[in-house]
Amino acid sequence: MTIHSATQAGTIEGKIVSNKGNREPSDKVDVCVVGSGVAGATVASKLAGRGYSVVILEAGERFPPPGQRYEQMERALRPSRSQSEVWNVGGERDKYTTSGPIDYPLNQLRVKGVGGTTLHWAGYTPRFHERDFEMESRYGLARDWPISYENLRPHYAKAESELGVAGAVDNPYGPPREEPYPLPAFPQSHTDAAFEEVCDEMDITLHTMPQARNTNGYDDRPMCQGFGTCSPVCPIGAKYSGDVHVREGEARGVRVIDRAPVQRLVHGDDPTSVEAAVYATPGGQEHQQEAHHFVLACGAVENARLLLLSESDAYPDGLANSSGAVGRYFMDHVYAGVAARVDGVENPDPLGYTTSISQKFYEPSEETAGGFTLAFPNKPPAELTDPALSGGDTRASQNVLDPLAGDQWGDELVNEMHEQTWEGGTELSCVAIIEQMPHEDNTITLDESTTDNHGNPVPDMSWGLGEFQRESIEAANRIQRKILGEMGGTITWVSGTDSHPAGHQMGTTRMGADPDESVVDHRLRTHDLSNLSIVSSSVFATSAAVNPTLTIVALALKAVNHIAADI
Amino acid sequence: MTGSSDPRLTRRDALKAGGVGLLAGTGLTTIGSTLGDAPEAVSKDAENQDMTEMEMKVLHAVAEVVYPSEVDVEIDFIGSYVGQLNARRTEQMQAAIAGLQSRSQSAYGERFENLPIVAQESLLRWMGVDRVYPNPRGTLATRVRYHIVNGLLFALFTNPLGAGLFGIDNPLGYPGGYYRGQDSE
Numbered sequence: 001m002t003i004h005s006a007t008q009a010g011t012i013e014g015k016i017v018s019n020k021g022n023r024e025p026s027d028k029v030d031v032c033v034v035g036s037g038v039a040g041a042t043v044a045s046k047l048a049g050r051g052y053s054v055v056i057l058e059a060g061e062r063f064p065p066p067g068q069r070y071e072q073m074e075r076a077l078r079p080s081r082s083q084s085e086v087w088n089v090g091g092e093r094d095k096y097t098t099s100g101p102i103d104y105p106l107n108q109l110r111v112k113g114v115g116g117t118t119l120h121w122a123g124y125t126p127r128f129h130e131r132d133f134e135m136e137s138r139y140g141l142a143r144d145w146p147i148s149y150e151n152l153r154p155h156y157a158k159a160e161s162e163l164g165v166a167g168a169v170d171n172p173y174g175p176p177r178e179e180p181y182p183l184p185a186f187p188q189s190h191t192d193a194a195f196e197e198v199c200d201e202m203d204i205t206l207h208t209m210p211q212a213r214n215t216n217g218y219d220d221r222p223m224c225q226g227f228g229t230c231s232p233v234c235p236i237g238a239k240y241s242g243d244v245h246v247r248e249g250e251a252r253g254v255r256v257i258d259r260a261p262v263q264r265l266v267h268g269d270d271p272t273s274v275e276a277a278v279y280a281t282p283g284g285q286e287h288q289q290e291a292h293h294f295v296l297a298c299g300a301v302e303n304a305r306l307l308l309l310s311e312s313d314a315y316p317d318g319l320a321n322s323s324g325a326v327g328r329y330f331m332d333h334v335y336a337g338v339a340a341r342v343d344g345v346e347n348p349d350p351l352g353y354t355t356s357i358s359q360k361f362y363e364p365s366e367e368t369a370g371g372f373t374l375a376f377p378n379k380p381p382a383e384l385t386d387p388a389l390s391g392g393d394t395r396a397s398q399n400v401l402d403p404l405a406g407d408q409w410g411d412e413l414v415n416e417m418h419e420q421t422w423e424g425g426t427e428l429s430c431v432a433i434i435e436q437m438p439h440e441d442n443t444i445t446l447d448e449s450t451t452d453n454h455g456n457p458v459p460d461m462s463w464g465l466g467e468f469q470r471e472s473i474e475a476a477n478r479i480q481r482k483i484l485g486e487m488g489g490t491i492t493w494v495s496g497t498d499s500h501p502a503g504h505q506m507g508t509t510r511m512g513a514d515p516d517e518s519v520v521d522h523r524l525r526t527h528d529l530s531n532l533s534i535v536s537s538s539v540f541a542t543s544a545a546v547n548p549t550l551t552i553v554a555l556a557l558k559a560v561n562h563i564a565a566d567i
Numbered sequence: 568m569t570g571s572s573d574p575r576l577t578r579r580d581a582l583k584a585g586g587v588g589l590l591a592g593t594g595l596t597t598i599g600s601t602l603g604d605a606p607e608a609v610s611k612d613a614e615n616q617d618m619t620e621m622e623m624k625v626l627h628a629v630a631e632v633v634y635p636s637e638v639d640v641e642i643d644f645i646g647s648y649v650g651q652l653n654a655r656r657t658e659q660m661q662a663a664i665a666g667l668q669s670r671s672q673s674a675y676g677e678r679f680e681n682l683p684i685v686a687q688e689s690l691l692r693w694m695g696v697d698r699v700y701p702n703p704r705g706t707l708a709t710r711v712r713y714h715i716v717n718g719l720l721f722a723l724f725t726n727p728l729g730a731g732l733f734g735i736d737n738p739l740g741y742p743g744g745y746y747r748g749q750d751s752e
Binding site (some may be wrong): 014064068070071073074077078128186199217223224225226227228229236352383384385391399402403404405406407409410411412414417418510 | 632633634635636637651652653656673688692697698699700701702715716720721723724725729730732733735736738739740741742743744745
């Protein structure tokens with residue numbers, strides 16, 4: 001087992017915008033939402049817009065608003081700062097353990113704070129395909145969702161509008177859609193054009209990557225200015241993040257209590273109804289927030305953990321867990337890729353995001369095993385701040401001599417950078433988002449031997465790849481090698497099964513029609529408790545082969561209708 | 568392939584439209600830059616204490632030491648970086664400057680900005696600023712490295728002024744527009 005906690009973010013250098021000091025609970029509200037990421041914020045804002053009283057309990061802090069996030073950007077670009085420091089992730093609060101075959105880097109892949117993980121997401125928003133909801137019926141794999149693409153389709157359209165998605169209706173492999181995207185697509189990059197030339201010959205059609213990044217001003221947020229640091233931070237808010245809906249919700253009367261981690265949900269004599277969310281404050285107090293309805297929206301890891309922490313006599317294995325499915329079927333995508341040095345192609349644009357993808361291989365097949373989405377990253381030129389702030393060093397081992405020899409400045413620094421940084425040709429890469437099937441033994445459980453800053457057992461992550469995913473990775477690598485080979489490239493890197501998790505945590509409170517093997521129903525409500533809903537990728541029954549966020553938002557919008565009907 | 572994307576969007580358009588939008592929507596201000604055709608977006612934190620003239624001169628003097636000779640930096644350039652720091656970072660930078668001044672007075676009996684450049688570099692190296700790992704809250708040398716030397720280098724290499732030495736006119740961290748493909752039109 002590996003314990004992860006060391007990289008505490010330290011003190012918060014940015015200004016905390018608003019604590020308002022008062023962390024007392026509100027009088028019983030209509031809805032209490034746990035988590036202020038994109039899912040929780042969307043549900044809260046839309047319910048408040050319908051006149052309901054809403055409180056959000058958020059474990060993390062408030063960060064400076066868009067336009068004042070240059071400190072985060074600088075941390076992201078400075079070599080001496082770790083990525084988890086950008087949004088203050090880590091430390092006792094965020095401790096976790098890993099016990100599976102892969103040491104899952106959770107704290108590099110999430111943000112706790114007002115706005116949630118979308119503060120550092122890449123911003124991609126493709127829709128799931130019809131087949132993603134019907135894997136069992138179509139292929140005998142996993143389980144069908146209790147809803148179809150058609151059920152979710154109107155919510156997808158609304159979600160694209162809410163996030164401000166830029167895209168073009170040009171995907172020949174995509175699901176049916178009804179209307180253009182709210183914003184025009186980003187133009188094809190130089191390297192997209194180079195890939196397209198070869199892919200056309202291979203009958204692989206490139207199309208635009210839909211993304212929640214502004215090609216024009218949208219929803220009072222500015223147009224992208226090309227800082228190139230989208231993930232982990234857009235300093236100006238041209239990329240959507242969940243705090244957009246937090247602000248919308250607060251304008252409608254939503255109350256957000258930050259730095260208020262929920263410790264457990266409690267029910268009363270009636271075990272089919274949650275009575276209160278018990279939360280802690282920085283001052284060490286515990287409070288109970290009562291509500292008519294509760295919404296769990298803290299991601300696939302913390303959703304499962306909170307339910308497991310909320311065990312009771314009625315639910316000895318965890319709240320809402322009479323199925324035993326809470327914490328099981330944890331899924332993530334992996335990025336499989338191949339890189340090559342290619343002569344004669346102009347250096348990629350320093351965009352910081354992908355503009356073209358291909359879903360040619362989205363359907364499972366004998367050739368590809370599972371489905372995947374090919375993407376063609378616009379890898380920026382070398383990150384100059386790394387060597388420049390390290391005296392020209394490009395490898396950590398070179399820092400060993402610094403205490404004796406000292407670092408270079410001035411002309412010597414530039415000479416050193418010229419010698420070490422630049423090589424001939426342009427390195428291009430082709431990556432693939434690989435689908436993962438739900439496995440019962442990929443789990444989030446409680447590690448009773450390790451506790452967080454409130455004395456609660458931390459989540460233990462047991463995660464590994466299945467045969468299906470391995471075969472898909474190999475298939476993707478074969479196709480990627482061929483594409484880059486046709487471009488005349490010299491292969492420099494092949495991911496193989498060392499592929500990195502994408503950070504799309506899914507599936508630990510899955511949706512299903514059968515209460516014996518799922519946690520929530522088609523209305524996003526738990527089978528066991530009538531006033532507890534879950535909005536998150538934790539309800540995904542399958543992972544699809546694309547980024548999950550638009551589907552999370554579409555589900556959140558669907559849940560709003562059901563919750564409003566239930567209260 | 569780009570479907571409904573607007574082929575007329577250019578880097579200049581992005582800057583023009585985005586810059587105006589920023590001014591209206593997010594409380595940013597735009598200050599002139601003598602170093603390129605792009606405005607610098609600068610966050611104005613109400614609690615931010617402005618640097619004094621002396622502090623700016625110290626930063627400029629350090630820049631003369633650590634920047635390559637090809638770069639002729641003006642004090643406004645440094646101001647555009649310093650102006651976007653939050654209040655805490657500004658205070659930390661000011662504390663590092665005060666520490667550097669103190670060492671300069673001890674070693675040379677003179678303020679840092681008034682020393683010959685050879686002595687300025689010598690003092691920085693004597694303090695070990697080139698041999699320590701940067702730390703925003705560490706010893707004086709590590710803080711001078713983090714807040715002053717590396718802050719200045721960060722400003723330079725996230726700007727075309729420095730990145731241009733490597734043929735990059737829109738480096739990471741610089742608001743150079745999201746698309747440069749039609750700049751030449």
